[in-house]
Amino acid sequence: MRVAVAGILHESNTFATFPTGRAQFEHNWTTGAEMLRRWSDTHHELTGFLQGSAEAGFDVLPLLAATATPGGVVTADVYEALLGQLLVRLELSAPLDGMLLSLHGAMVSEEFPDGDGEIVRRVRELLGPDIPLVLTLDFHTNLSQKMVDHTTATLIYRTNPHIDQRPRGLKAARLLKRIIAGEVQPVQALAKPPMVWNILHQNTSAEPLRSILADAAALEDSEGMLAVSLAAGYPYADVEEMGPAVVVVSDGDPARARKEADRLSERMWNARDQLAIHLPDSAEAVRRACASDQTPVVIVEMGDNIGGGSPGDSTAILSELVRQGAPRAVSVIYDPAAAAQVIAAGVGATVDLEVGGKTDRMHGDPVRIQGVVKSIHDGKFHEPEPRHGGQTDWDQGPTAIVEIANGTLGVLDSRRTAPMSLHQITSLGIKPEEMQILVVKAAIAYRAAYEPIAGSIIEADTPGVSAVNPARFEYRHRRRPLWPLDGE
Numbered sequence: 001m002r003v004a005v006a007g008i009l010h011e012s013n014t015f016a017t018f019p020t021g022r023a024q025f026e027h028n029w030t031t032g033a034e035m036l037r038r039w040s041d042t043h044h045e046l047t048g049f050l051q052g053s054a055e056a057g058f059d060v061l062p063l064l065a066a067t068a069t070p071g072g073v074v075t076a077d078v079y080e081a082l083l084g085q086l087l088v089r090l091e092l093s094a095p096l097d098g099m100l101l102s103l104h105g106a107m108v109s110e111e112f113p114d115g116d117g118e119i120v121r122r123v124r125e126l127l128g129p130d131i132p133l134v135l136t137l138d139f140h141t142n143l144s145q146k147m148v149d150h151t152t153a154t155l156i157y158r159t160n161p162h163i164d165q166r167p168r169g170l171k172a173a174r175l176l177k178r179i180i181a182g183e184v185q186p187v188q189a190l191a192k193p194p195m196v197w198n199i200l201h202q203n204t205s206a207e208p209l210r211s212i213l214a215d216a217a218a219l220e221d222s223e224g225m226l227a228v229s230l231a232a233g234y235p236y237a238d239v240e241e242m243g244p245a246v247v248v249v250s251d252g253d254p255a256r257a258r259k260e261a262d263r264l265s266e267r268m269w270n271a272r273d274q275l276a277i278h279l280p281d282s283a284e285a286v287r288r289a290c291a292s293d294q295t296p297v298v299i300v301e302m303g304d305n306i307g308g309g310s311p312g313d314s315t316a317i318l319s320e321l322v323r324q325g326a327p328r329a330v331s332v333i334y335d336p337a338a339a340a341q342v343i344a345a346g347v348g349a350t351v352d353l354e355v356g357g358k359t360d361r362m363h364g365d366p367v368r369i370q371g372v373v374k375s376i377h378d379g380k381f382h383e384p385e386p387r388h389g390g391q392t393d394w395d396q397g398p399t400a401i402v403e404i405a406n407g408t409l410g411v412l413d414s415r416r417t418a419p420m421s422l423h424q425i426t427s428l429g430i431k432p433e434e435m436q437i438l439v440v441k442a443a444i445a446y447r448a449a450y451e452p453i454a455g456s457i458i459e460a461d462t463p464g465v466s467a468v469n470p471a472r473f474e475y476r477h478r479r480r481p482l483w484p485l486d487g488e
């Protein structure tokens with residue numbers, strides 16, 4: 001059985017001012033044998049695809065795998081380069097018995113608001129109507145009817161932080177094997193509740209998602225069901241399909257797929273009263289964190305969620321740490337120029353410089369810090385455990401630590417790096433358990449790494465392109481009405 005495997009993954013924040021181009025994908029863009037090596041042993045669904053393919057005895061045709069850190073809209077140029085290369089390699093792989101495709105599901109290109117829908121449309125066009133195409137998507141997909149229409153079966157991760165990517169990929173490969181063998185006839189139904197599911201309540205270990213996902217998991221294991229998934233959606237993409245979704249794949253029973261998709265969608269809709277947002281602002285969050293004896297206190301800077309496409313240089317919390325003289329706090333700021341300046345000064349030097357707030361005017365002003373250069377690092381670190389995103393090898397670029405007042409550390413890195421791994425700071429010699437405050441530029445995904453060591457967690461409603469409250473954004477392309485933006 002000849003099976004093509006491919007992945008193009010990007011979560012595109014349409015409010016971000018910096019585009020995602022070739023340079024952002026380049027670090028993680030592989031084809032052929034190099035792709036097999038890169039993805040042979042990670043916690044990503046691509047590894048699940050390969051594992052399941054080996055198990056099924058597939059002859060794997062590795063097309064292309066490319067990912068980039070969430071950020072602004074993907075340029076038309078790199079979008080066409082990625083998709084073009086995928087299609088050329090797909091054509092060369094014929095004849096095929098099936099295909100496994102990994103997409104994020106919330107990619108927006110300069111030309112296509114539904115970037116993933118366009119990928120599956122063109123892949124289907126080339127495959128023809130009969131070759132099974134099994135698609136996996138991120139829990140933050142803004143799932144469209146187009147994606148469902150052009151695929152044979154769709155599976156979505158069921159965890160956020162995403163720690164089940166590999167098993168979902170494995171499940172997709174096993175399902176493809178049964179489809180190719182003619183054992184099952186997948187039929188899909190999509191339902192989208194007319195709402196925005198704010199990021200604060202997208203933790204799948206907490207209610208209301210926990211119960212709804214348990215319901216979906218039990219249904220997936222029931223007779224005649226092939227896959228049952230739901231997505232919380234990605235509110236930072238101003239596109240028609242923005243919002244949560246349910247996709248049910250039954251074995252040859254369209255009425256049941258429809259009924260169950262609608263039922264789960266209704267359950268999401270009925271959870272509205274559990275989605276309230278009452279969070280402290282930056283000043284209050286820092287005040288509470290300084291006073292807390294449940295340490296380390298993790299302050300979550302929601303408006304600068306790097307994994308949600310934010311720049312990573314917001315000074316909303318840092319400015320308060322400095323102003324309030326917070327003790328033993330750690331804040332990582334993406335600022336390559338400041339990092340270079342501090343590295344040039346050298347360990348032990350006294351520095352006085354402005355950091356952060358440089359990408360745009362939505363994430364605070366640069367903050368003046370004065371202190372001593374504590375250490376300098378190459379920024380590479382390894383994460384062996386399944387953490388959000390499934391990535392094992394990381395590189396935050398040249399990194400410097402400046403010790404400010406009261407043992408507070410300003411960490412300046414040179415590549416936007418979401419806080420998915422505690423090794424991001426422990427590899428720099430920081431002992432998190434000895435700190436009073438750890439600032440993460442995140443929403444939910446950091447939890448897999450930080451919850452095990454957190455004394456307490458304070459989520460802060462800070463401004464930025466990943467601000468927690470969707471009412472802060474001016475949407476022009478989303479569908480209407482959507483709760484809570486347009487009322488009930």
Ligand SMILES: [Zn+2]
Nearest residue numbers: 138139140162
């Ligand atoms: Zn996600």
